Amino acid sequence: MGFAVLCAVVLVGTLLQVTIGFGLGMITAPVLALVEPALVPTVNLVLACCVTAAVLVQDRASLDVRGAGLALAGRVPGVVAGALLVAFLPARPLALLMVVTVVAGVAVTVYGFRPRATRGAVVVAGAMSGMMATTTSIGGPPMAMVWARFAGPRLRSTMGAFFLVGSAMSLGALTFAGSVQAADLWYALLLVPAAAVGFVLARPIGRRLDVPRTRMAAMALSLTGAALLAVQQFT
Structure with missing residues (x-):
């Protein structure tokens, strides 16, 4: 049952990632932490690479x-700071950090804070994204914020290049820190077909989506997952 839920969430997260520019990490990470906490953040980072x-x-x-x-x-x-946090922090603080990251990401998106994409702002956003992605697999909000003025294809391709290389960096750092297990990689591979289906469906479905409403739905799903994870940690 848990695996079927994860497949559905990965499919929806991938579809949203491809169509509106975010969704994979913010939606799947809290659900993955609920189903199998030990798989965070490795599984999401592998899926992000793909x-x-x-x-x-x-x-x-x-x-x-x-x-x-x-x-x-x-x-x-x-990435270095994030790998150290994963290596030394217990599971519960990491889970709560994920909840805070999701809420902060939604808040930034709702209030539409858009700093100018200066050299310094992009570097700082990259550092914040690296730490957040390595600890929680949710690294999108800082980059979406600083690159919010980019057009659709430019935003998707630049974010894609950043997260492809960046996710590989995070996985490498976590492997060096001893936080990546073979079972994590195998589980991620089992979820790749669900991500592939989401990617294939994104183009035909994306043409019919109302983007503002879809963004709101994605944020609502993200907050729901974060709320459930928070409840789990305090009960």
């Missing part, structure tokens, strides 16, 4: 190479 690689291939012509490079330069210290 999905963002497909998005990058699809929208590669619109890639902002300079912007992605600046963000990745900032991501390096963030």
Whole structure:
């Protein structure tokens, strides 16, 4: 039952990621933490590599190479800090950190804070994203905030390049810290077909979606998962 729920959540998260630019991490991470906490953040990072690689291939012509490079330069210290947190923090604080990350991401999206994409802002956002993604697998909010003025294909391709390389960096750091197990990688591979279905469905379904309402629905799902995870931690 748990695996079937995860497949459905990964499918929906991937569909939202491809169509509106976020959803995979914010929706799947809390549910994964509820079903099998030991699989966070490795499984989501593996799925992020697969999905963002497909998005990058699809929208590669619109890639902002300079912007992605600046963000990745900032991501390096963030990844190191995140790997240290995962190595030394118990499971409960990490779960609560995930709840806070989801709520903060939704708040930023709702209030529409959009700083200028200066060199310093992109580097700082990359560092924040690296730490958040390595600890909770939710690294999208800082980058979505700083790149909010990008057009659809440019946003998707630049985010795709950043998260493809960045997720690989996070996985490498977690492996070095001893936080990645073979069972985690195997479980992630079992969920890849669900992500593939979500990616295939994204284009035909995306044309029919009302983007503002879909964003609100995605945030509602994210908050629901975070709330359930918080309740689990305090009961």
